[in-house]
Amino acid sequence: MKGWNALWNFHLFSLAAESPVCSIFSVTPGTRPIFAAANRNVLMRRFADAKKISAERLVWARDNKKAFESLIGVPAFNQAMRCYGNSHYLFDDFVKLMADHK
Secondary structure (H helix, E strand, O other): OHHHHHOHHHHHHHHHHOOOOOOOEEEOOOOOOOEEEOOOOOOOOOOOOOOOOOHHHHHHHHHHHHHHHHHOOOHHHHHHHHHHHHHHHOOOHHHHHHHHOO
16 A cells, blocks of 8 residues: 555655656665556656756655645545646557546
8 A cells, every 4th residue: 555655646746746747656765676567557758848847846745745635535636637747658648638537
């Protein structure tokens, strides 16, 4: 459950960066770390609008993390973040628009 909840951090970072942010792999702690795919999408495109997250925006993410986590419990916000956080995996702009429509 801890790993699943950590994925919400990528949505928060996406808001902070104003650009898609996603997890590609994960690693287990320990003396013999194990790397694993952490993304269910087999194919990924390079994000054309990818941006570096500035230190100022990381501070914004830290300062707003608790508010973000509380909003995840609001169904409309939850769905909006899922659409925002996953629509960049879709290749067709029309499908992206349909995914954002409730």
